Amino acid sequence: MxxxxxxxxxxxxxxxxxxxxxxxxxxxxxxxxxxxxxxxxxxxxxxxxxxxxxxxxxxxxxxxxxxxxxxxxxxxxxxxxxxxxxxxxxxxxxxxxxxxxxxxxxxxxxxxxxxxxxxxxxxxxxxxxxxxxxxxxxxxxxxxxxxxxxxxxxxxxxxxxxxxxxxGPREYVGRLPWWLRRVAAGGRVVAPGPPGRTIQPxxxxxxxxxxxxxxxxxxxxxxxxAGPTNRDTFADLLDACKRTTASGAEIVWVADDVLLRRGVRQWSELPLWRTHRGVWSVDAAAAFAVGLRSRPLAETVTATWAWMQTAQQMLNERSAEIGLTQQHEAEILASVDQR
Structure with a gap:
């Protein structure tokens, strides 16, 4: 070929x-x-x-x-x-x-x-x-x-x-790399609830x-x-991040309405979080019927972390929008504690 x-x-x-x-x-x-x-x-x-x-x-x-x-x-x-x-x-x-x-x-x-x-x-x-x-x-x-x-x-x-x-490895937007770095850093990590929300990267x-x-x-x-529907959840993703980075981070699940009230930008400040029902409802049955395979999500997480340890990351202009600041995360955690 x-x-x-x-x-x-x-x-x-x-x-x-x-x-x-x-x-x-x-x-x-x-x-x-x-x-x-x-x-x-x-x-x-x-x-x-x-x-x-x-x-x-x-x-x-x-x-x-x-x-x-x-x-x-x-x-x-x-x-x-x-x-x-x-x-x-x-x-x-x-x-x-x-x-x-x-x-x-x-x-x-x-x-x-x-x-x-x-x-x-x-x-x-x-x-x-x-x-x-x-x-x-x-x-x-x-x-x-x-x-x-x-x-x-x-x-x-x-x-x-x-x-x-x-x-996966070499992702230059930085969505999964941000979650890996944040979980690896430990402490209390704001996560977008509910933990059972299905995702299909x-x-x-x-x-x-x-x-x-x-x-x-x-x-x-x-x-x-796209990945299979109803196989992986956001909790699966963050659990894989914890295992891969050997982190003792505490995952704090925060309801969507709380995050929205606190002004958290969907898709960017908390990567891969979006409340719209179509985001993780992409029908890829036609591709699976002719040979698409989707490896376990944990393998993607592990390979991405391994790449992050050995290679210089290539980021683009969208990367600057990714992730909560420490201050914003602390404010959200404080509001959760008050509740």
Whole structure:
């Protein structure tokens, strides 16, 4: 298998490249060389996807059995690029997001759910501004990117995956790393109740394997990618953090209404906490039916902690929003004690 991976140095992109190389595939990455380190063993093409001359090098290096696009954000750019690569690639795989759904995060989702409207030639400023706890420009543009790929490759040659929450080694947003660091620090840890709230993150390595297996087995189409529903809970996550870090932290479960009254920002100040019923109700049955596997959550936690001990973490601008400050956590604990 000859792969061209657009991006391929960060988190999921890196996991895809590493998994493909482990299989003995020929992998070429195409990127600007500004985000992460190249994966040893991959052929590297330096270039900007917006520069026709750079894209021409990717075309000339083909043909490809598949192109995997890890960095698609602007539909018009994706439309131009995918139409060009359609002449030298049998397949095009796009990493999208559950944010393309009109009902995210309020409603349970399946592949049949309504998708935000965005044309395949939209520019980066298309659509209204973000809505709090509703549609985002990011999700709308991703929907346009999907349409761009389908327009260029058709439904029989395009694979689109819509991951929910992806965790694991090299996670640069910092959600699971924050919980691991906070639990490792010990003391009383504010946790969003109820502890039995189910969650369904998917491991980055399982996501990568599913994408590659779908290409091999010719499972084209659109797939939600998420962990099983009703298997793991928030308590399972924090218990795994305690075991992994050998922490004696006391987990203090605080009801949603208390956290909201104390002004805790969902999804950021307490990572992975959101009260909307659709967040952890992503139907990934179609992906599981064709081979998606989801390893135990504890394995994801352990692997992430091991990576944190040995590697420099690559964080992005969203990382600054993650986690409670000590002061805010102390205020919440004080209010709980008063009650």
């Amino acid at each position: 000859r792969l061209l991976v657009l991006g391929g140095t960060l988190f999921l992109g890196r996991a895809v490249v590493e998994a493909a190389l482990w299989r003995g595939w020929s992998v070429t990455t195409f990127n600007r060389g500004k985000s992460g380190e190249d994966v040893p063993g991959a052929r590297v093409l330096r270039g900007n996807r917006l520069e026709p001359s750079d894209v021409r090098h990717a075309v000339e290096a083909g043909p490809w059995d598949a192109v995997i696009d890890m960095a698609a954000y602007v539909p018009k750019q994706v439309h131009t690029l995918s139409r060009t690569l359609a002449t030298v690639s049998r397949r095009y795989a796009l990493v999208s997001t559950v944010s393309v759904y009109e009902g995210w995060p309020a409603e349970p989702l399946s592949e049949a759910s309504v998708v935000l409207d965005c044309p395949p030639d939209a520019e980066e400023d298309f659509g209204p501004p973000d809505v709090e706890d509703g549609p985002t420009r990011y999700g709308r543009l991703k929907a346009g990117c999907e349409r761009a790929v389908l327009d260029s490759f058709g439904h029989d040659r395009a694979l689109i995956i819509r991951p929910g929450v992806v965790l 998917i491991d980055v390595r399982d996501t990568a394997e599913f994408l590659l297996n779908a290409l091999v087995d010719d499972h084209m189409g659109i797939f939600n990618v």
